[in-house]
Amino acid sequence: MSEQHQQPRVAVHKFSSCDGCQLAFLNLGEDLLALTERLDIVFFAEAGMMNESAEVDIAFVEGSISTAKDAQRIRNIREHSRYLITIGACATAGGLQALRNLAKSDDWVQAIYTNPEHIDTLDKVSPVREHVHVDFELWGCPINKNQLIALVNSLSLGVLPFEETDKLCMQCKRQQHACVMVTKGSPCMGPLTRSGCGALCPAFGRDCYGCYGPAENTNASALGQRFDGVGLLSTQISNRYLSIYSNEQAFACTGQGWNEES
């Protein structure tokens, strides 16, 4: 046991999310065994272990902040963690549920729920970084195991991992896929999207829908015009941008612009 205590203590927390990013841990397979020998997992929401106030070295946070209680919990977690790492689109950028920031969500609550008084949410859904300091963000919807392994390896060597900011096109071309936009006119978000997924969609001949979020130095408006050129309707262009990352500036402006056109 004494050896156990020298290993980094890890917690995996959940906020507003679908649990998909936590599954990336379980999907590690054999590597999960290798990692559990190097890590001491003290709290894992999906696996049922619960103690939000335990002191940990690494806190992984899944999900966005959408209630007052969430906001309080994340501050508590921050206080008890050496590194706080967001995993996935929701924690990193607000995620799909941040779409409600674009709508009059109060009206919806009144219209949809029989007892709307039981619904207690913040006005806006927000990413974790808007509430506490985040040491590193893993983008993706969901994240994958390679990102987790790279992160754990780097932290165990004493530094944060290298941040992948290149466009997906770089990864796609290294795999020698023919560009789906050029060969088929498919509205591919690859030229704006952060690489890291392994170019999964283009590998199957379909267009990227941006699930790894904005890359660095994006030119969303030029790509929007290109989508227009390949025959997408304004609403379709808007939907490309205002989906998982509607809360990210790099996508939001162009998305809202085309929304107003429609």
Add this chain to the structure above:
Amino acid sequence: MHDSQIPHEAVVISRTQESRSIFSIGLQFTDEELNKQYRFQPGQFNMLYVFGIGEVPISIVSDPQGSDEFIHTIRTVGRVTQILEQLQPGDRLGIRGPFGRGWPLQTLQHRDILVVTGGLGCAPSVSIINYIMLRREQFGRLAIVQGVKHSEDLIWHDHYQQWMQQPDTQVLLAADVATHGWPWHIGLVTELLPQVELDISQAATMLCGPEMMMHATAQMLLESKAKADQIWLSMERNMQCAVGLCGHCQFGPDFVCRDGPVFNYADVQHRLSRRGL
């Protein structure tokens, strides 16, 4: 595989904390044969590899004919240097090198030398000064002009004090911002140039620091009748392969890792102040 493309194991022999964010490490190869063969020129650099993280290019500050160890002075900025900072004597790392073209000191014997540097540490210029100090009789007058942003950034106080005491040697220091008690100039390093006591039109000048500072200094020197081809400077770019293959360090048509890092000013003067090059 070409030998210069793979690192060799080296061990940390000595470590000195120079300032809060700057430290020096003295290294030796663990392979005795390599230590015997290892030769470098002032101004050349090595690639330092940290296990599992990667490599970083660092200039060599020690003397080419000095002791058994070669010394790197490093400022902590990125992932690799963060780990290098933690290394203690006995710790291992990887080394590739030396790479590039150094200062043309062997061709400048009996000349007056002006060294102008700006910024933190500026290891490439220290290699020049060390070289001249150990061969003082081979050179004429030496003027060292060093500027830092903040007085607290100045490292090697002892060195500067020592150098000031040497014959035919002038040391001028400046800080853009200084704390109380800073005995030297407050302002830009270029403002010190009029005080330099040597014939600038005949001297050989070596520059090291931010590109805009080197550009401004060279402009002033040219106004004082210095010859463009008697000014040299050390450039920095992203060097990954260090052998002119990966393309990251291109500065116009030059590969800084192979054609530099030391360039003759006449060859680069039209590019030096260009943004985004």
Add this chain to the structure above:
Amino acid sequence: MSFRGFLPRERFDTLFSILHKIGAQCIGPTVKEGAITYAHLSSSAQFPHKVTDQQEPGSYRLTPTTDARWFAWANGPQALKPLVFAPEEILWRSERNATGTIAFTTDAAQMPLTAVIGVRACDLAALALQDQHFLHPQGQDASYASRRRQLILIAVNCTHPSASCFCHATGDGPEVDQDYDLLLDELDHGFAVRCSGATGEQIVQQLSLEPLQPSQLNEIDNANRHAAEQQTRHLPATDLEQVLNTLQESGRWQDIAERCLSCGNCTSVCPSCFCHSQHDVPAADGITSTHVRQWDSCFTQGHSYIHGLVIRNETRFRYRQWLTHKFAGWIRQYGRSGCVGCGRCITWCPVGIDVTEELQGLTEEYNNA
């Protein structure tokens, strides 16, 4: 080199058998993912059949044709580059044991003897450019060199340049005149064959070629001349090195940056672009790590990163770097422009930015200044 004879179409697969016999794997053009791409092939049945390519800025379409020739198209997204300059490979491995010592090892890059069928003049010109870079006398790239030695180049003269092609303007095509082992000209019923070097000679000896008719030679001459005349894109007839070096602060770079996605597709498909990055990938065991290199691009921020600063932080600087390096810097580095006129950067740019048009615009700006 002079013609050695005629290989009837129905006997083409003897070429595959001969190559197989000398221990070479065969790579050639085939239809994949909506484009003509190089793949491992075992017979001519896998070549493109009754299909041609239509290219324009930002668009590549395969369309049916009544032409029964196998090489009735210009080119696909790849040249020879991925075969010799691997998109991603391990340079070396390190292992740190419990006492902290680090050992470095390398696996020499292994590629079997590899025959590439269907190589174009632009591809060969680009290979010569990459040879100049990666086989540099001051520092040769070991993995490139070992793979390069394994190539058998079976060129086929290009008779169907696309609307993006301008190899006639760079002087690199459409007719092959260098560095091939075999050179084929496609005719209706087969191929006219030329060879060069010992390997080429060895293959030709086994091909049992038939005599070529004078009418066939005429036909080949006409086809090659016609291929050059078909090209519609040109480079400005001026000293581009001078134009680019003079116009480094032109407003046109920002104008291009408004359209450019900075996605790096142009540099990835460019057959001469050589930039690559290196990074360490530690394994989950905590004691081993691999040092990997992969294609990079002057359009990424990592390309110009130095200690906390990105030198080319805006697209206008990145595009300027790419164009200036390709058409000016390269001349100082390697004695000629880095462009072979294959047109890939035009076709495969998702937003259809056309280098020839940008160079034309810059030249006009230069002339009017």
